Amino acid sequence: MSIEVKNITKTYGKFTALKNVSLEIPDGKLVALLGPSGGGKTTLLRIIAGLEVPDKKPETDICFRGKSVLNAHVAERQIGFVFQHYALFRNMNVFNNIAFGLKVRRGKERPTSSGIKQRVMELIGLIQLDGMENRYPDQLSGGQRQRVALARALAIEPQFLLLDEPFGALDARVRQNLRRWLRKLHDEIKLTSIFVTHDQEEALELADRVVVINAGRIEQDGTPNEVFHHPKNAFVMDFLGNVNLFHGRADADRFVYEHPDTKNGTLERFFARPHEIDLRPDNPDGTCFPATVKRVQLAASVVKIELLDHNSKEIYVEIPHEEYGKFQFKVGDSVFAVPKKPIVFKEDYSI
Amino acid sequence: MVLPGFRITLGFTLTYTALIVLIPLSLLVWHASHLTAADFFKTVGNPQVVASYKLTFTASFLAALTNAVFGFIAAWALVRYRFPGRKILDSIIDIPFAIPTAVSGIALTTICADSGWVGGLAKAYGIKLVEFAERYRLDFFDVPLLDKVDGLRIAYTPLGVYTALVFIGLPFVVRTLQPAITDFDKEIEEAAHSLGANRFQTFWRIIFPSLVPALVTGFVLAFARALGEYGSVIFIAGNIPFETEITSQLIYTQLEELNYPKATAIALVMLVASFTCMFAINMIQWYSARYSK
Amino acid sequence: MRFRITEYFVPAILVTLTLVFLTFFLVLPLVTIFVEAFSKGYQAYLNAFNEEYAMSAIYLTIFTAAIAVPVNTIFGVAAAWCITKYRFWGRNVLITIIDLPFAISPVIAGLIFVLAFGKHSGFGGWFVDHNIEIIFAVPGIVLATVFVTFPFVARELIPLMQEQGSLEEEAAVSLGASGWQTFWRITLPNIKWGLIYGIILCNARAMGEFGAVSVVSGNIRGETNTLPLYIETLYASYATVPAFAMATLLAALGLITLVIKTAVEWKIKYDRSKG
Numbered sequence: 001m002s003i004e005v006k007n008i009t010k011t012y013g014k015f016t017a018l019k020n021v022s023l024e025i026p027d028g029k030l031v032a033l034l035g036p037s038g039g040g041k042t043t044l045l046r047i048i049a050g051l052e053v054p055d056k057k058p059e060t061d062i063c064f065r066g067k068s069v070l071n072a073h074v075a076e077r078q079i080g081f082v083f084q085h086y087a088l089f090r091n092m093n094v095f096n097n098i099a100f101g102l103k104v105r106r107g108k109e110r111p112t113s114s115g116i117k118q119r120v121m122e123l124i125g126l127i128q129l130d131g132m133e134n135r136y137p138d139q140l141s142g143g144q145r146q147r148v149a150l151a152r153a154l155a156i157e158p159q160f161l162l163l164d165e166p167f168g169a170l171d172a173r174v175r176q177n178l179r180r181w182l183r184k185l186h187d188e189i190k191l192t193s194i195f196v197t198h199d200q201e202e203a204l205e206l207a208d209r210v211v212v213i214n215a216g217r218i219e220q221d222g223t224p225n226e227v228f229h230h231p232k233n234a235f236v237m238d239f240l241g242n243v244n245l246f247h248g249r250a251d252a253d254r255f256v257y258e259h260p261d262t263k264n265g266t267l268e269r270f271f272a273r274p275h276e277i278d279l280r281p282d283n284p285d286g287t288c289f290p291a292t293v294k295r296v297q298l299a300a301s302v303v304k305i306e307l308l309d310h311n312s313k314e315i316y317v318e319i320p321h322e323e324y325g326k327f328q329f330k331v332g333d334s335v336f337a338v339p340k341k342p343i344v345f346k347e348d349y350s351i
Numbered sequence: 352m353v354l355p356g357f358r359i360t361l362g363f364t365l366t367y368t369a370l371i372v373l374i375p376l377s378l379l380v381w382h383a384s385h386l387t388a389a390d391f392f393k394t395v396g397n398p399q400v401v402a403s404y405k406l407t408f409t410a411s412f413l414a415a416l417t418n419a420v421f422g423f424i425a426a427w428a429l430v431r432y433r434f435p436g437r438k439i440l441d442s443i444i445d446i447p448f449a450i451p452t453a454v455s456g457i458a459l460t461t462i463c464a465d466s467g468w469v470g471g472l473a474k475a476y477g478i479k480l481v482e483f484a485e486r487y488r489l490d491f492f493d494v495p496l497l498d499k500v501d502g503l504r505i506a507y508t509p510l511g512v513y514t515a516l517v518f519i520g521l522p523f524v525v526r527t528l529q530p531a532i533t534d535f536d537k538e539i540e541e542a543a544h545s546l547g548a549n550r551f552q553t554f555w556r557i558i559f560p561s562l563v564p565a566l567v568t569g570f571v572l573a574f575a576r577a578l579g580e581y582g583s584v585i586f587i588a589g590n591i592p593f594e595t596e597i598t599s600q601l602i603y604t605q606l607e608e609l610n611y612p613k614a615t616a617i618a619l620v621m622l623v624a625s626f627t628c629m630f631a632i633n634m635i636q637w638y639s640a641r642y643s644k
Numbered sequence: 645m646r647f648r649i650t651e652y653f654v655p656a657i658l659v660t661l662t663l664v665f666l667t668f669f670l671v672l673p674l675v676t677i678f679v680e681a682f683s684k685g686y687q688a689y690l691n692a693f694n695e696e697y698a699m700s701a702i703y704l705t706i707f708t709a710a711i712a713v714p715v716n717t718i719f720g721v722a723a724a725w726c727i728t729k730y731r732f733w734g735r736n737v738l739i740t741i742i743d744l745p746f747a748i749s750p751v752i753a754g755l756i757f758v759l760a761f762g763k764h765s766g767f768g769g770w771f772v773d774h775n776i777e778i779i780f781a782v783p784g785i786v787l788a789t790v791f792v793t794f795p796f797v798a799r800e801l802i803p804l805m806q807e808q809g810s811l812e813e814e815a816a817v818s819l820g821a822s823g824w825q826t827f828w829r830i831t832l833p834n835i836k837w838g839l840i841y842g843i844i845l846c847n848a849r850a851m852g853e854f855g856a857v858s859v860v861s862g863n864i865r866g867e868t869n870t871l872p873l874y875i876e877t878l879y880a881s882y883a884t885v886p887a888f889a890m891a892t893l894l895a896a897l898g899l900i901t902l903v904i905k906t907a908v909e910w911k912i913k914y915d916r917s918k919g
Contacts, residue, residue: 049818050353050818051353051814051818052353073353073817074353074814074817074818075817075818075819075820075821075822079818080818081814081815081818083811083814083815085811087811087812087814087815088812088815089812089815089816089829089830090812090834090915091830091833091834100816100819100821100829101819101820101821104816104819104820104821104822104825104829105820152815152819153818153819155819156819156820353814353817354729354730354810354813354814354817354823354826355817355822355823355826356725356726356729356823356827357726357729357730357732359722360722360723360725360726361726361730361732363718363719363722364719364722364723364726364727364738365738367719367722368723368738368741368742371790371791371794372741372742372744372745372791372794373741374760375756375757375760375791376744376748376756378756378759378760378767379752379755379756379759382759421661421662421665424658424661424662424665425661425662425665425666427658428655428658428659428661428662429662431655432655432658432659434659436663440662440663440666442902442903442905442906443666443670443671443674443902444666444670445902445905446670446673446674446898446902447670448845449848449898449899449901449902449905450673450674450852450894450895450898451848451851451852451853451854451872451894451898452750452852452854452855452872453852453854453872453873453875453876453891454677454852454872454875454891454894454895454898455673457875457879457887457888457891458673458674458676458677458680458888458891459673461676461680461884462672462673462676467676468672468676469668469672517669518669518670518673521669521670550654575747578749579747579748579749579750579751579752580749581749581750581751581854581855581858582750582854582855582872586876586879599749599750599751599752599855602751602752602755603751603858603859606754606755606758606859611758611759611762614755615755615759618749618751618752618755621749621752622748622749622752625747625748625749626747628747629740629743629744629747633740
């Protein structure tokens with residue numbers, strides 16, 4: 001394990017940002033801390049970096065490659081930190097920004113000026129900003145600034161790379177490109193990295209592991225596949241994409257609709273993702289969920305249909321275009337929904 | 352607390368602040384505590400002292416009021432309108448800050464004396480005004496500062512004190528208002544127009560109310576500065592006891608006569624007034640910061 | 645028609661009022677200083693400086709500022725650092741206390757030091773016994789000036805550093821920079837314009853302070869006379885031309901201060917529009 005975080009609690013006055021959080025980061029992986037804003041993910045990242053100090057408790061510890069760094073200053077931890085708004089030094093050009101971490105070293109550790117130059121130019125090549133080394137931060141675009149911030153963090157040859165909302169301040173298109181570029185870069189240099197994001201798509205696409213954090217707690221820690229297809233609880237399921245809530249009666253291996261008037265026994269809550277619901281115009285055995293079509297959106301890679309169920313609650317369904325072609329539902333049509341992969345959670349959670 | 356240097360900078364700041372400000376100030380309070388209540392009230396209630404308080408507070412209030420009105424107009428014009436000389440005017444607003452009070456004091460006195468540019472005009476037109484009033488028997492023109500021989504006197508009268516205090520307080524109002532006027536959200540104004548409000552309605556109902564905290568802050572700052580002002584006033588005032596002697600001058604005179612307890616007692620009243628102003632400003636800022644969001 | 649009136653007449657009236665009011669209160673006094681100084685010709689103006697007392701007043705003024713300004717600059721930077729980079733109990737109280745000297749009348753500021761170091765206080769008695777003169781001597785003048793100019797640099801820096809935040813400093817520290825390195829390489833370049841402005845304001849006030857210095861100086865010609873006090877002495881003895889000649893020095897200092905201030909504001913605005 002390259003990073004181990006044990007029993008971290010962080011309170012600000014009466015507000016608890018993190019509640020007894022433990023986490024292990026495997027070597028060479030790109031890990032996403034995913035969660036809603038205010039959930040504590042940035043606080044956790046800053047604590048790992050040493051920019052924030054956790055509450056003092058005997059069982060609390062942070063280890064880098066087995067060694068405790070709990071009491072080490074941020075400068076001693078050898079981490080590369082990329083700040084959300086980059087925090088580039090506005091009085092220095094690109095070259096000097098990247099060279100800063102090397103220039104402030106003392107004595108033997110400090111490379112020669114030609115050594116610094118070589119390293120910086122290498123990094124400038126890596127971030128594809130050749131020829132821009134004399135520009136100042138205010139002469140760069142958002143994406144370029146982001147890459148300079150990354151190069152600056154890499155210049156000190158950190159043990160780990162920590163990124164706080166690395167794409168948060170960029171527009172959608174730049175974000176896409178930079179995301180792929182970062183993944184490629186990670187595959188090349190294999191540096192253990194953690195990044196914070198509130199965008200589930202970003203986390204799923206980019207990370208080797210996704211750690212879902214909410215209200216100061218880790219909800220789930222797993223591969224993108226695990227957290228998406230086997231969410232541990234309703235929060236994770238909801239946060240990683242649209243989800244529909246149904247009430248139905250358990251019948252063998254599936255849930256069936258029961259008319260409220262004829263109900264016998266209690267109904268169970270279960271969830272289904274939009275793409276795991278079938279729609280049909282008829283209700284052969286009377287067990288499908290009746291609904292009315294409210295809106296159909298065709299301009300997408302799948303057809304997105306909004307339904308209203310008998311309680312006027314919305315159900316979102318996504319079906320392939322070929323599938324839609326069979327029945328061509330129109331607004332106002334009566335349809336019947338068949339959840340294919342219902343998921344049930346034990347604990348109570350309301351969406 | 353990641354950044355280093357907290358202990359050393361805070362330690363230095365506290366020590367230095369204590370040495371330069373807190374200890375000397377508390378010595379003043381300590382000295383004042385040696386006064387008996389009877390002595391204190393005898394000193395403060397002395398007619399000459401009371402007259403100086405009256406003059407200082409009245410002139411300061413009127414000067415701050417004048418600055419609130421004209422300072423508002425000036426700040427508005429400087430922010431909202433483009434006219435030749437605007438940038439120069441904008442940068443000379445701070446002249447009363449930048450020029451030492453003794454220098455502005457002698458300059459104002461020279462201008463407002465009988466032989467000065469303004470003083471000369473005031474004399475000539477003052478005499479005409481009195482003659483005009485006499486001819487038509489307009490008795491209400493019989494004001495103390497106007498007479499048949501000297502016309503309207505500014506220097507060496509309370510009017511001179513007022514003039515100096517307007518000069519010294521002007522930047523406070525303008526500089527407090529300018530950012531508030533600049534920051535006023537243009538969209539809110541446009542929204543008001545789109546709802547059918549005309550310019551006057553938009554100004555009085557939408558813009559002006561949002562500028563009131565800044566205006567009041569500027570007024571109090573100018574008033575507080577005027578209360579304590581010394582250098583620019585003493586030359587033009589002439590320091591005639593009971594007439595044009597401001598409180599700062601009275602304290603100074605007591606000190607020259609080595610009358611320390613009396614000086615302390617008189618000063619204490621002014622100090623309380625200054626601190627009240629400071630407190631008021633903090634309250635206004637706290638209040639507007641809290642309710643503007 | 646009504647819109648026409650508000651659109652053209654109101655601005656015209658307000659601009660005219662502004663011009664008249666500001667000309668009367670700001671331009672006239674400024675012009676007067678120079679007109680009076682040269683009213684008896686160029687030679688009379690120069691003669692004013694050919695005085696032993698004039699030179700000693702100029703010297704004492706510079707000497708006082710040379711102590712007060714650096715001391716208050718160091719204080720201002722330290723205070724701004726600890727106030728803007730950390731949260732601690734009593735922080736807001738400290739900010740208010742730093743502003744105190746602004747709220748106190750200069751005469752009362754002088755009085756404070758007369759009371760503290762005068763013969764009658766236990767404290768001052770000790771100095772008198774040891775033949776150290778503070779009041780009615782140069783140390784008193786310096787002390788009063790330090791007090792009066794105390795908040796200038798801190799006041800200029802606190803809002804500026806507050807606005808800039810600590811992100812760049814955090815980044816520097818995460819890259820291995822020490823506290824000093826962070827301050828010299830990151831913080832100082834970012835605040836330099838505000839710092840310069842604070843220093844020149846502090847200097848202008850230090851050289852021009854009248855009330856507080858007047859109280860503690862005892863007005864001994866050639867010994868405890870600063871430039872503003874010397875101007876007062878000249879003016880009181882009807883030496884109008886020399887008085888205004890000396891005043892031109894301080895007025896010029898004030899004008900230079902304003903020019904630098906405008907340049908600095910322009911620079912800060914420019915930097916911000918770029919960033």
